[in-house]
Amino acid sequence: MAGLPTICQLPEIYSCVEYRVNQYSGRDDTIGFHVGSAVAPHGYIWIFPKGNSEANVGIALIRAGAGTAASPKTYLDAFMRDYLPDARIVRTVAGGIPIDGGLKQFVKGxxxxxGxxxxxANPFSGGGIMNSMEDADLYVQTLLRLINEGKTHKCHVYEQIYTKKYGWILKWQRRAQKLFYSLRDDEIDRLFASVNAAFGTADQFNEMKFYRACFLAFLKILPPVVKRNIQSRRQS
Ligand SMILES: Cc1cc2nc3c(=O)[nH]c(=O)nc-3n(C[C@H](O)[C@H](O)[C@H](O)COP(=O)(O)OP(=O)(O)OC[C@H]3O[C@@H](n4cnc5c(N)ncnc54)[C@H](O)[C@@H]3O)c2cc1C
Incomplete structure (x- = not known):
């Protein structure tokens, strides 16, 4: 309505469905992510336990084009049947998350x-709750400063302020997304096997060690992936 170009193409959106379930029998202290072409091609399934045998189980999929693949709900229902047959769905939410890495223009007049x-939102994970809150916080700080300086006609400076602080992060997360979804199932298996090998049990978890293990595991599988991506780009 403000004349800002906000339209997102289908491959730039995570299409999501999430079930709130009860009678969940998995561990309460462990979240789960499931990836791979069989469970969630170009996407992932999450399990977030909520305590009292409840959990949020959802799926986020990048759909290349309308009608080219089964719907997220189809994949999620198959997952529920195969992995959580006893869980009972009590609520469903669905929605889209734009993951193009941010609008070029988001201030007008x-x-x-x-948000x-x-x-x-994070173009890799689709997580946007924290991003939206940080966005709001930074915008309010900017607005207060502009009000104090009597420069409320200069709201457009927020674009530069936001982009300087967060733009590069969104850009790298988008690159990571594209790279990750170009992996074959066997490469994903090798990646997680290396990461798992770097850890014993969950109580030995150390965030920096985890990122280091992910980075090193990624480096190991990277050369053939980059070669394949360059070849397919040349062919298209
Ligand atoms: C199924 C699903 C699961 C998700 N899970 C996660 C997760 O686990 N972690 C995470 O970080 N992110 C998750 N996300 C993404 C996350 O929900 C969004 O990125 C985040 O909510 C964005 O916050 P927002 O405030 O920008 O927008 P929203 O949360 O969409 O808030 C916008 C609000 O504006 C209201 N509104 C719209 N139009 C008008 C109007 N004309 N007048 C008044 N009000 C209006 C809407 O009703 C809404 O309440 C998920 C998304 C989906 C679809």
Whole structure:
């Protein structure tokens, strides 16, 4: 309505469905992510336990084009049947998350878009709750400064301020997304086998060690993936 170009193409959106389930019998202290072409091609399934035998089980899929693949709900239902047959669905939510790495323009006149409206969710994970809150916080700080300085006509500076602080992160997360979804199933298996090997049990978890293990595992499988991606880009 403000004349800002906010339209997102289908391959730039995670199509999501999430079930709230009860009678969940998995561990309460462990979240689960499932990837691979059989369970969630170009996407992933998550399990977030909520305590009291409840959990959120959801799927996020990048759909290349309308009608080219089964719907996220079809994959999620198959997963529920195969892995959580006893869980009972009590609520369903669905929605899309823009994952194009952010709008170029998100301020126009006295209209400023933040959060999902500005496409500021993490393009890799689709996580946008924290991003939206940080966006709001930074915008309020900027606005207060502009009010104090009597410069409220200069809201457009927020674009530069946001992009300087978060733009590069979104860009790298988008690159990581594209690279990750170009992996074959056997490469994903090798990646996680290396990461798992770097850890004994969950109580030995150390965030920096985890990132280091992921990075090293990624380096190991990277050369053939890069070669394949270059070849397919040349062919297309
Ligand atoms: C199924 C699903 C699961 C997800 N799970 C996670 C997760 O686990 N972790 C995570 O980080 N992210 C998750 N996300 C993404 C996350 O929900 C969004 O990135 C985040 O909510 C964006 O926050 P927002 O405030 O920008 O927008 P929203 O949360 O969409 O809030 C916008 C609000 O504006 C209201 N609104 C719209 N139009 C008008 C209007 N004209 N007038 C008044 N009000 C209006 C809407 O009703 C809504 O309440 C998930 C998304 C989906 C679809």
């Amino acid at each position: 006295n209209v400023t878009l933040i 999902d409206a500005a496409h500021h």
